Amino acid sequence: MSIQITSDLQENIRNFEELFSDCEDIKKRKIKVGESLGQECYIAYIEVTLSSVDFKDSAVGKLLGKLRTLPEQELTAYVKENIEDISDSQPFPTIEEAAEGMLTGDVLFFLNGYNKALKIPDKGYPGRGVYETESEKVIRGSNEGFSESIKLNTALIRKRLRSPHVKVKESFAGRRTNTNVDLVYLKDLIYPGMLEEIEKRLSEFEIDGTLDSGIIEQLTERKKYSPFPQFQTTQRPDRAAMAILEGRIVLLSDNSPVALILPATYNTFIQTSDDYYSRWEIASFTRALRYLASFLAMVFPGLYLAITNFHTQILPTDLLLSLAAARQGVPFPAMVEVILMEIAFELLREAGVRLPGANGNTIGIVGGLIIGQAAVDANIVSPIVVIVVALTALCSFAVPNEEFATAFRILKFMFIFLCGSLGFFGFLAGLLAVLIHLSHLESFGIPYLAPFVGADLNGYQDERDTFLRLPLEYLKKRPVYTREGARTRLRLYKEKEKK
Amino acid sequence: MFADNWKISLRQIRRLFIMDIFGMSSLILPGILSSMSGADGIFCLLLGMAGGILLLWLIGANVKHIKKDYYNYMKETAGQFLADIFMVFYFLYFVTLCGYVLYQITTLSLTWLLPDGSYLGVSLLLVLLGVYGSARGIEGRARVYEIIFWFLGIPLVIMLLLAMSDVNTAYYTPLVSSGLTPLLQGSAAVLIFLLPLTALLFLKPYCKKPEKMVSCGKTAMTAVILLNLAIYLVLLGVFGKNTMGVLNRPVITLMGMVNLPGGFFTRQDVLMTAVWFFALFALLNTGIFQGTLVLKELCQTPGNRIVLWVVAASAFAIGKAFFDHSFLMEAFEIYQTWVALPGMFLILLFLLFLRGARAGRTERKGGNG
Numbered sequence: 001m002s003i004q005i006t007s008d009l010q011e012n013i014r015n016f017e018e019l020f021s022d023c024e025d026i027k028k029r030k031i032k033v034g035e036s037l038g039q040e041c042y043i044a045y046i047e048v049t050l051s052s053v054d055f056k057d058s059a060v061g062k063l064l065g066k067l068r069t070l071p072e073q074e075l076t077a078y079v080k081e082n083i084e085d086i087s088d089s090q091p092f093p094t095i096e097e098a099a100e101g102m103l104t105g106d107v108l109f110f111l112n113g114y115n116k117a118l119k120i121p122d123k124g125y126p127g128r129g130v131y132e133t134e135s136e137k138v139i140r141g142s143n144e145g146f147s148e149s150i151k152l153n154t155a156l157i158r159k160r161l162r163s164p165h166v167k168v169k170e171s172f173a174g175r176r177t178n179t180n181v182d183l184v185y186l187k188d189l190i191y192p193g194m195l196e197e198i199e200k201r202l203s204e205f206e207i208d209g210t211l212d213s214g215i216i217e218q219l220t221e222r223k224k225y226s227p228f229p230q231f232q233t234t235q236r237p238d239r240a241a242m243a244i245l246e247g248r249i250v251l252l253s254d255n256s257p258v259a260l261i262l263p264a265t266y267n268t269f270i271q272t273s274d275d276y277y278s279r280w281e282i283a284s285f286t287r288a289l290r291y292l293a294s295f296l297a298m299v300f301p302g303l304y305l306a307i308t309n310f311h312t313q314i315l316p317t318d319l320l321l322s323l324a325a326a327r328q329g330v331p332f333p334a335m336v337e338v339i340l341m342e343i344a345f346e347l348l349r350e351a352g353v354r355l356p357g358a359n360g361n362t363i364g365i366v367g368g369l370i371i372g373q374a375a376v377d378a379n380i381v382s383p384i385v386v387i388v389v390a391l392t393a394l395c396s397f398a399v400p401n402e403e404f405a406t407a408f409r410i411l412k413f414m415f416i417f418l419c420g421s422l423g424f425f426g427f428l429a430g431l432l433a434v435l436i437h438l439s440h441l442e443s444f445g446i447p448y449l450a451p452f453v454g455a456d457l458n459g460y461q462d463e464r465d466t467f468l469r470l471p472l473e474y475l476k477k478r479p480v481y482t483r484e485g486a487r488t489r490l491r492l493y494k495e496k497e498k499k
Numbered sequence: 500m501f502a503d504n505w506k507i508s509l510r511q512i513r514r515l516f517i518m519d520i521f522g523m524s525s526l527i528l529p530g531i532l533s534s535m536s537g538a539d540g541i542f543c544l545l546l547g548m549a550g551g552i553l554l555l556w557l558i559g560a561n562v563k564h565i566k567k568d569y570y571n572y573m574k575e576t577a578g579q580f581l582a583d584i585f586m587v588f589y590f591l592y593f594v595t596l597c598g599y600v601l602y603q604i605t606t607l608s609l610t611w612l613l614p615d616g617s618y619l620g621v622s623l624l625l626v627l628l629g630v631y632g633s634a635r636g637i638e639g640r641a642r643v644y645e646i647i648f649w650f651l652g653i654p655l656v657i658m659l660l661l662a663m664s665d666v667n668t669a670y671y672t673p674l675v676s677s678g679l680t681p682l683l684q685g686s687a688a689v690l691i692f693l694l695p696l697t698a699l700l701f702l703k704p705y706c707k708k709p710e711k712m713v714s715c716g717k718t719a720m721t722a723v724i725l726l727n728l729a730i731y732l733v734l735l736g737v738f739g740k741n742t743m744g745v746l747n748r749p750v751i752t753l754m755g756m757v758n759l760p761g762g763f764f765t766r767q768d769v770l771m772t773a774v775w776f777f778a779l780f781a782l783l784n785t786g787i788f789q790g791t792l793v794l795k796e797l798c799q800t801p802g803n804r805i806v807l808w809v810v811a812a813s814a815f816a817i818g819k820a821f822f823d824h825s826f827l828m829e830a831f832e833i834y835q836t837w838v839a840l841p842g843m844f845l846i847l848l849f850l851l852f853l854r855g856a857r858a859g860r861t862e863r864k865g866g867n868g
Contacts, residue, residue, distance in 0.1 A: 310612075310613070311612075311769045313765065313766045313769070314764050314765065314766055314767070314769055314770065315764070315765065316763060316764075316765050317765075422613055422616065423612060423613055424612045424613075424769050424770075424772070424773075425608045425612035425613040425616065425621065428612070428772075428773055428776050428777075429624055429625075429628060432628055432632075432643075432777070432780060433628060433631065435643050435646065435647065436628070436631055436632045436639060436643055439638075439639040439640075439642035439643045439646070440635045440639040447638075447642060449642055449646055452645065452646050453511070453641075453642040453645045453646060454508065454642075454645075455510075456508045456509070456510055457508075
């Protein structure tokens, strides 16, 4: 049952303070206003969200200053006429709504004789500001990254897409955290039904708290047991803006620097921002390299096992002999050897992530060089396995999206078991299983393997931006997940002139 | 949205059928044709293709009258009883095909990839993969083969081109020397390998542009016959008629002999087995899918799951029977030559005849009236 805000300030204060009893971080002040200071108002805010203690420079301070110059009988009318309609302020009719408004980081203002509470924005919660992204580094392009403030993040997208067609739909997730969730999209580009689908999925759960976009991601994914992510994630505003320009939807969650992009396909996970900023030759080369890396990150140790344990006839005799010589004295079967090294590498990776920056790097060097060398010297593993594991690790790092690369890291172990016990047959069976799985997988109705499958839906145009990134002038159409009739993204006037 | 509409594109149909027909035909036909008719196997392939065109014409002539699906069309044209009999015929064809393909793919894996493996283990894993592939319907299946089409096609073409340097053209003679009977038998064998094209009859409800479906089948068949022709010419030129006739799967033996430039890989047969592994799996999947579709309609069951497992279990049992009792292989050859092949043509002809007769009767009635 909601408590209505009345014209009686004392009653409102009583109700409000009852709701926020034992909350020392919430500052509540009664302040006299009016020409002769004969009227009372009340403000409440979270300690750090107001820019200065004496309010001088803040919006609230200026409002209070103004109210002190007006006759008492005109105060309510002034607030109604001049403050209520200011875009940033918002009136609330109930105590609960007002409380929620204050918890978003704004100041709450009650006035005697005025039956609403006003939310007046100020500094808001403390945040990091705009910093360089830790992941998704690019050689060319902006280095700005998302931060934990959703308002800042939407602004960073707006900064790049200065169009009134960019819409930001706000909702809240988390019963206790009341986290802001924004869906950012270009109204005239999104495919019909896509927005409704994500809204439906967001409304399908109620959870205590969503402290990161990862929770929303997991709760709205359809194939929960798939190792492959069905949302693309990014910390780069330019990547998010690019996705919006392709008719996709960006989901931002407050307190999370990671934006979710939907729909996502295998191809979108392999693309990076600078693919489009660099010349097409180098973009195509690195794109093809990343595709190869994603494949090898999954199968390379398995293939090594299949060939060396089952199908040695493939390799030339010299190579075979040197492989055998390298393994001499190693007490473990090749599969155990590979698993040991892979686990050791995963441990190093995990330790490197958890440790502070400089220590993390040290762990990498200590692990990679010293432990690897010591393991080889002690005849625990053969040097060739160290090379195989290191190359696999390089491949997984070359996949631009961390969540996507994780899928290959997990599947790698499946391939090690299959190839180690069934040879090349195990490899083919595993590959088939992954292919079938990927072909069944969809992200918001879009096949995960698009545009390699269903390319006909967009006149085979999307295939121009897959293994190779053709010159920009060939990429005239937006991908298939854009609304039909709005798929032209590039018009060359030179061509028209020629005609 | 685009996915989950249970419809597949023409490109997907084309690639699916190329995979379906290519795997088995390229693996087994060269040996059969070589032992039957030597260099005249080329003519067998061409005559078989002519038979395939006739089959596709019959399919096309019937498909254009299908309103809902093939079973309903048969019921409307020939009545419930005959339609049920025809469906049983199709079910038997697809389920035995499944078993046969499973046997072939398992023995292929055991010969080239896992010589110490157990038949049961390999076969079971393949059936489970087949069920997984068919469980989500035709879309997922079509996507798999749309993806891997070029990954398998390009290495195959490269290997064939490399193998051409070992071709001895003297093996291409004598031509037109095998006589009419071996030529007809060879052509019938080719036609038997084209019979999976009859799956087109059941695809109308799943195709985005059903009016162009049969022409896709034609393209697929032409591509496969041309590829088989190239393979046959290379194999004949490399091995000669007599050696090829005794080789179990000459095309894979050839892959093991090709020297890659640079000489890093000494033998590619294991790697190239992937082409036939995936192609045979495509046909296995088609068999399971079609068998499930036919049995589901025949039994009027609402869900797919039980029927799918029944078909998979039957295929597994049939494959094991082929493995354990070699005489069943001969029985299967007889069944394919004398029951399946004529049956496919006769059913389609019979349905067309009934339709034509009914249309004539209606016309006469209209004229009299």
